[in-house]
Amino acid sequence: MSAAGGPPNRSFRENRRVELTTPHQRTRSTLQTREFLARLLSQDAWPELPTQVRDEASRLLRHYPEAWHLSRLHDRIPEDWGSLAAVQEEMLGLPVRPAPDQH
Template sequence: MRDSKEDSMTTPDERTRSLLQAGAFLKELATDPLVPPAIRQEASRLLRHFPKASTVRLLARMEAKHFGSNLLSTDTEAS
């Protein structure tokens, strides 16, 4: 049986926040000397192809303008 939370749609705000948080997490993994080298290397590789926070925010603003939603209503910072 599926959890009702699994059945709910992801909102644009949630999707934007998740992308920003995932990018920040990859950056943290890539630069933490306590993380094994193979994990740091893989995080760095993924970051090369991951959208920058500024791009994610721009896309969120464009989506909000197009669909009339209020994206990024909370401050979720990821550089």
């Protein structure tokens, strides 16, 4: 019990259902975020967007990982990063081929 006599204090994480992010989801989200930041730079996509927002997107993109970085991350830490090829195929609406056997 808490000091006030109510239920015990719980952390935010304990009070909500914790869903784990898969390596595939992490890679897809990173690629989609890069695409979103790039779209923010386009005058055609959102002409009314303030210059300050475009400048911030540009600053963030300058140091944001590119696709080849994600491929290297998958090669080095596959338990944390999904296959770039599988994610790109999914994003393009193509069938996802199983990864080749690494043995």
